[in-house]
Amino acid sequence: MTSAGSIDVPDRTVSLNGQDFDIESVGYATPGETIEATAQAPAEKDYILYLYNNQVERVDFSRMTGNDSASFPTDGLDPGTYVLVVRADREYKVIHPVVVAGYEPTVDTSGAVTPGESFTVEIDPDAREYENAPTMDSITVVRTEDGEAVEDVEATPVEGSDTYEAELTAPDEEGEVRLLTTVLGEESIAYTSEQEILGVIDTTLTESAFEVTIDEAASTTEVTENETVEIVADVENTGDFTGQETVELLIDGDAVDDATVSLNGSESDAVTLTHDAGDIGETSYTVSSSDSTDSVDVTVTESDETDGTDGGDAADGPENGSDTGDTDNGTTDGGSIDEGSDNETSGSGPVDDGSDTGETDEGSDRNSTDNDDRSVNGTDSEGGASNDTETASDDSEGSDGQDSDSSSDTDDDDDVIEPAEPTEEEASPVSAPLTGFPHFVAAVLVIGLLARTRRS
Structure with missing residues (x-):
């Protein structure tokens, strides 16, 4: 015979009215629930089928035939132990204890449970509030293996608390361990040596098991x-036994890092696993224990490092004090002229390495810095050139050993211009720069004069 909500208990023999009965389970119901019983x-x-209280007084009954079932309400029943009894042919055939719970104990097994060592459980009886509720006498904890009781311990009160503690011994190896915690009343069941049961709970201790969960926010x-x-x-140990586990970081099934936790x-506890980033793209990283896995995708992007070249230097122009501002309407000053060069061409001098210094050699420098020369040479203040300037330019085009209309004008040695030594102030490119179009015209005139001097 069984009832809904039955709890398996270690096999035991109970005597009732001089008869022995084997007990393998205990029915369980809370006040107000219906006891559902099945008999074969x-x-x-x-x-x-009779329902008796702990004094073996009939509370209810049901007539049955063959394999049958019956329901017994618990409304109005006091918490305590009741007995279902099958009676046929004027004798008891089967008995089945049923507990109408006056207590709902809870068991805390969160302490260390190490194979072969002692461990402690904490019990809270959690008494229900009922009128005429029986008084609790004690709490026992029975450890079972393969349905047999191997340890039976009475819990002791915790000082300053409503809880109780019981110390037991773990088996030598991890495995499923059942703990049957029973709250016993002061009274005994009539015609037996058994104490009345006021509450019971079945607790199973499981092997260590490690569940891993990746914290993406922290990764x-x-x-x-x-x-x-x-x-x-x-990493969480979801079991009851203390255990040690090695957690691995996998890429394509290959371990690239690991950590051990106890x-x-x-x-x-949290573990941090590391690995040098691989190829550019997306890679799946898996964290694995012997009991669970979790994965996350990691995106590897190209490094944005540069070679350190300062691209702005090219726009800064030549170094060593070069003058970048001596231009007029987009025309750059023609650079210095070397009067001693036989290979120079009329109208222009060799350009000095591209840097715009705004300087000319000696004689041209004096002409370019004299404000009166600009009016003599026909250059107005706006930078335009007169017809005299054009004539001078034409004369200079023939300076390379060719006759021109102006060559006869250089026969007299008096026309030779002796270049004066520039003063320190005039030689300074800072104090007297050749800037703009008027300086260009002055330079052309100087070249023409130099050409005439050479032919003479």
């Missing part, structure tokens, strides 16, 4: 190719 009997066999899921990937994972039951 030969077909066509009539019998009566680096986007890195450059030169950075290190960090994967943070929470955790008590229900305890958790």
